[in-house]
Amino acid sequence: MVRSGQGLPQDLPDRDVSWDQPAPELQPGPRPNAAGLALPRLKALVAALGEPPFRAGQIYHGLYRMRWTSWAQFSNLSKALRARLEAEVALDWPLIRESAHSEDGSTKHAFLLADGALVEGVHMPYGKRTTLCLSSQVGCAMGCTFCATGLMGIKRNLTAGEIAGQVVTMLNEHGHGPDEAVNLVFMGMGEPLHNLDNLMEAFALLSDPAGLGISPKRVTLSTSGLVSGIQRLGALKPRPRLALSLNATTDEYRSRIMPVNRVWNLDALAAALAAFPLETGERITLEYVLLQGVTDSLEDGKRLAAFAQRFPSKVNLIPFNPHEGSGFEPPTEARIVELCGLLSAKGITVSVRRSRGQDVAGACGQLVRERRS
């Protein structure tokens, strides 16, 4: 199975991909769910209950500023209203079904959703700074062949509440205060640009100073290269920062491991990124997974540099995190050092990102996949 030194793998399956269709949405339950509703929707909810409009603001404050998870905690509401909400309105944040703690301090959580689906989020403390890795979909339509989530296919989009709820649940679980700075990265399960509407609804809740209060500059969305989504995102303001999961430097190989490249090749992708409107000082992050004997040659390094120089960017080299059945191996340390030197010499900012939680099924989709199998 190991393809070290074999060049292009010949036996990767053609996965069924369907990103050009909207992903299914969660079917509403018998009771409305307040968790994840924006203020206008909360106003409509309280109006339907015959309550005055200011109640919506109180509920919004409790949900997103206080991160309360049960109606009993809403001390800013009357006892009678709390009892009524308990009976008539759900407050379903994602629940932690299982957690795996890594020796490096990160914790991977499998979240149980209202319909029984499972998605993953990772809490990664780095000194004083914490990063939360979030999922955007149940499964994924993009079919990247190196990815455990890609094996599942697309099940459905996460709702705005399920996206923001991963943050609420992890911040509560790990005891973060309301004004602690955290970074959010959409690098978990799913292609975030395939669920952009719900993601932007969640982004508004996450970045609202009266809500979760996370700076938009601390939120990064990573795409596999869905150019139509990149163009849509570029027209929005405020918006998350953009990262691209690049992983290959030739169309031939990228089309094999990331089927989206068959529609938008590297040239089309670079053109879309060059046209993406950036703020002063903002750069697009290029994530490049190093697979031994497959994507880690010095020629790859030169092509990667040429791609990165077409727009303001920085490069994250990610040594592959092996998982059962992947068929790939991580690069040698010597090759990582050589590639860093090559990119730096061409004036490119480069960093090496070690996958956190390698000892706890760290790559996206692995915990859920192991749980399901």
Ligand code: SF4
């Ligand atoms: S790498 Fe990302 S975009 Fe590709 S299949 Fe996995 S989750 Fe989807």
